[in-house]
Amino acid sequence: MNLTLRDFDWHRWRLVILGGAIIGTILICAIFAPWIAPYSPYDLDVMTMLQSPSGEHLLGTDELGRDLLSRTIFAARISMQVAFIAAGVGLIFGTLIGVAAGYFGGLVDLVLMRFMELLFSFPAILLAVVLMASLGTSILNAMIAIGIVFIPGFSRLARAATEVVLREQYVESARAIGMSHRRIVFVEILPNILAPLLVEAAVAFSYAILLESALSFLGLGAQPPEPSWGNMLNTGRGFMTQAPWLSIVPGAAIFLSVLGFNLIGDGLRDVLDPHMKE
């Protein structure tokens, strides 16, 4: 069963690869930002403010003369951090709640799921704003708030998947050999509900980036001078006619990262779903 490069089904994985290439590039930018960025994202230079793209400043400069390319690259750090931590929080807690509700059923299910519906009934951005208001504005709190927004979605998905797996014969067989509840959850259920959760996680990544940008745009996420695509977009708003690149560049960065994660999500869904074999 040695898979060589030749056996690899490029066609089947094409969306994942395309999305992965986009996200991979952004990730590399985020991780190696200090080495890749041509300038510091914080250095002001009033002599060079609002310059259009040129050989010296590839994407131009902002209203304080900071290099836009460098700021965009550094902003990827925050966006990626938020995406991974928020989606991670949602995935872990949502899965725990959903599996518990699905596995134990009855009262546990009723209480947990009504609580999830309560969370679900708030518009995501409003819930995040409320959470930020009570937690205080910082990027860490933004991650937690966005993560909490994701919990109901993951928990519903995990609960539904758990109920499907619970009806499987192999769970009964596991009981018949004397497996404990905890072991059944970790060995039988979790590995078998992982696929839909991973697809959901990829979608959550892109949504987290959008939400973080929205919060930063509103001044609730990353605090200036910390660069974030959201607050860059917000300052760009004031210079739309003089310096349109101030809005276009962070907007394009948001667009690309959302596109990348969505491609990975769609691709994974097709690859992992046995019914969608072409």
Added chain:
Amino acid sequence: MTEPRQHALPDGLPTLRIRDLSIEFQRRRGAPLRMVDRVSIDIWPGEIVGVIGESGSGKTLTSLATLQMLPNRAAIAEGTIHLDDIPLQDRSERDMRALRGDRIALIPQDAMQSLNPTMRIGRQVGEPLELHSGLSSQRARQTVRKLLEAVHIREPEKRVQEYPHQFSGGMQQRAMIAMGLALNPQLLIADEPTTALDVTVQAQVLKLLREIRDDKGASIMFITHDLGIVAELCDWVYVMRNGQIVENGPTRRLFMAPQADYTRMLLDATLSIHTKPGVAQ
């Protein structure tokens, strides 16, 4: 029950003794529905006992009650179940967990459905060992290899690395049997283990079950609706219908001289194909 039992040890206890077992389903409205009605079954050490009957006759419920794994809305209304001298009814989940897989093993109907698709065969077959005897993973791996050899799976060293979907139907069923045998249980409950298999593989599985009985002295409760298999394999037969036992006796006698009308009907329904002259030509 005056007929002598071939494999019975007269002084000992039966491996499994079910007495007047009734199982009821709770309904939302109205009286509970009685699915199994005062069923008594004995299985002696080294005996293969067939339980036959059409679907819905309560044979699977009876076996699930033995494992204390009845569906949520079903419950034992009366009766007792003993494994050796241990009463199984009303035993706590924790106590039952210690018995399941260790002293009573279930070989399910559909092996493909009964294997976790995300776990390698080796780990899966070794799971009872890990659960009950706390073997080190290396010792467990050796035992798994021997178990797979015992159920005639070739190249076990290679096969343990594979996932269930890489196994054929017959191999999956044999892997399930290997899992059931892992700890030499006293009682194997085989719930139509051959229904999903084609005839040649079926024969291998039956041979295997007979070997297990002969070599290890295990008792086997064989649930089926296939009279042909019963005739070939079982020492003693219980015939179930609508939750009751209509007749039981040694296989030979039951086939030669059935006493209950229902048994006769079952036999006629099967035998007519084989015994009509000219059909075979």
